[in-house]
Amino acid sequence: MKVTPLGDRVLIKTEQEEAKTRGGIIIPETAQEKTQIGSIVAVGDDKDAITVKKGQRVMYDKYAGTTVKIGDDDHLILSMSDVLAVVE
Secondary structure (H helix, E strand, O other): OOOOOOOOOOEEEEEOOOEEEEOEEEEEHHHOOOOOHHHHHHEEOOOOOOOOOEEEEEEEOOOEEEEEEEOEEEEEEEEEEEEEEEEE
């Protein structure tokens, strides 16, 4: 399935957090914080509003966006205003 965001939206592949601490304690999925960093997979067609490029890692608002499952990976469709920073 191919998903292309429209307007000022971007498609982000979320990064999964470690399920185990350094000490070896396994953290259940329900107790883990929602990740807030991901990679840009696709951008919408509003070139004036979008300031990120495909492949960049970004930080985004914690509860923003719409979750989409593409294959086995979790993705988010976000408005450009929900993207907080580029992570290098």
